Amino acid sequence: MAAGGAHGGDTPREIEALIDLMARLPGLGPRSARRAVLVLLKRRGALMAPLAQAMAQVAVSARDCRICGNIGTSDICAICADDRRATGEICVVEDVADLWALERAGVFRGRYHVLGGTLSALDAVGPEELRIPDLIERVATEATREVILALNATVDGQTTAHYIADALAATGVSVTSLAQGVPIGGELDYLDDGTLGAALRARKSF
């Protein structure tokens, strides 16, 4: 019995431990984790048991793709293993979440390279921590025509983009980056000055 535990007098220790683990997920604080666990407790057969099983299964089967860094269930992810994907184009993203976002949009049919973060002097993240050497090796060995830098439009993201562009300059591969401008459906009145300026500088004939 965990009398006097963080979640109230006599909540059993196992349930408290579960709440604490759930609270470590993004989007769930201590309160909402408790609420989520209560729903799980009420739906033990229909939701909790299947969720535990799905999680245990993925925890065992998930692997980082050893080519691109995507997360899948085999040593080489489904995208790298797919013959129909163009091999000459590598789209460089910070994170698996960005790869998934591009895949949801369905706008890119080449290969990816997941850096796993951005260069950061503050957090002491250098190129070696980021799979940048792997990228340079891939560009050399995979007959790459184009490297598309799809990095976030943040200071660290753009620093990383410049670093990669410099590192690839000698290889002769074409290095491009995502266009910046007005988002589709965006209203000028609500856009920040930086985006407006970038959109104006990159204007094109109508």
Place this chain on the structure above:
Amino acid sequence: MAAGGAHGGDTPREIEALIDLMARLPGLGPRSARRAVLVLLKRRGALMAPLAQAMAQVAVSARDCRICGNIGTSDICAICADDRRATGEICVVEDVADLWALERAGVFRGRYHVLGGTLSALDAVGPEELRIPDLIERVATEATREVILALNATVDGQTTAHYIADALAATGVSVTSLAQGVPIGGELDYLDDGTLGAALRARKSF
């Protein structure tokens, strides 16, 4: 490979299934479930495996207390099994969440009775669905002095309170309910009219 799945081109089927299950938790939509699963995927050893294990363990060990309806890990919950808790007072709550809230506050040292909801003509919830017969039997067999109705101040909650008070009228047990009034730290200016009215009607000498 689940090509063209709901979460983007080539997310493996097991990961998609996990996202779908996570999205059924309160507080997580499809987007935040995906974000949570990504965090789990990145922290497979440190978070995902322990969480899966904790969840599987609780899914097996959790039970509804057969006396009060609280959720614990044995047939009789820690509160009902605790000799130090007063036996003459039963605090009636709608839901386990309410019981946990009262336990966190640490203000009640008697026993509880969890109804599992409120009477609702609309949803066809009658007394039989709510462990109300169990409550009436407990009052008769446990030498109960007082039944405290700690039900939500909603229409359904108050309907249920009245029903229980009527059902217990013949037993001679004292039936009370939580005081209504100004919350501690509450500012009158922000209170609703109903609460202000209740606080004024229940005014006491200073």
